[in-house]
Amino acid sequence: MWSWLRSLWHKLGSPRWFYQISGKWLPWLALLAAALLIGGTVWGLLFAPQDFRQGNSFRIIYIHVPASMLAMAGYVLMASAGAISLIWRMKVAEVAMKCAAPIGAALTFLALITGSIWGKPTWGTWWVWDARITSVLVLFFLYMGVIALYEAFENKQAAAKACAVLSLVGVVNVPIIYWSVEWWFSLHQPATLKIMGKSTMAPAMLYPLMIMIAGFYCFYALALLLAMRSEILQRERNTQWVRELLAPRAAEA
């Protein structure tokens, strides 16, 4: 078990190996993501019962909650990849960190805007400076900060180091977001989904939500792999293997 993990760790040192193996997973990941997202959306939009108090606007939950979860999980992934690239100087980890930033920023933006749209009919307002919403906005600024910081450096090795440090400093925001609804008086709904113990949501509403969450996770993996592959091609475009892959030489005359 440990020798397999160790060999996997060593293989991950090679961007080329990563490119080749991710190519094998991509079609399956795409299929799974599409099936889960389409199935979950149809179920949530058309077949789940409407909420007693909120009516049909509650259906926004099926995109708001998964987007929020991935915004947070994506940040932890970015920070972890940053830490690994700092400690072990691993290229693939650096690429993962760099690519996770714009994807995470887009998903955080989606969470904020779907939350805002949902808030209008539910709370009567597009925005409120409550603990959770404000800390998710901070998360969005952190993502944008990482993107901007990377572009600010000409030396990309220094850029990666700076971004890793910023990601790690910001990761404290994630537990703050998670527990904000318990620590502070908050307009935002407290947790109904629990990892341990019983969730307080009706099964007919819960099952499509779980499918959408799974679908968003698969989608994130797909998006990250696509972005990482593109970044690796860019970085390694002068190497033999990329040249052979993308611009195979015509047969010598």
Next chain:
Amino acid sequence: MQFDSLTALWQMGGHGAYVWSAYGLCAITLLAIILVPLQRSRRIAAELRKGEQRRAARARAADSTPSSLKEV
């Protein structure tokens, strides 16, 4: 199905604007996240191929240069 007709589905009990704008934004965002890196990879491949063509053309030009004019 929770809705009796397509009109009912569109209107979502008065909340149609909220629900459909949220889902619409979601679809656009998710598509963009997937398409941007795909487009970038395609551009990198195109640039590499152009570079390869230019190199091959230069090599052919060099081959066809008469030996008296070739650099030592």
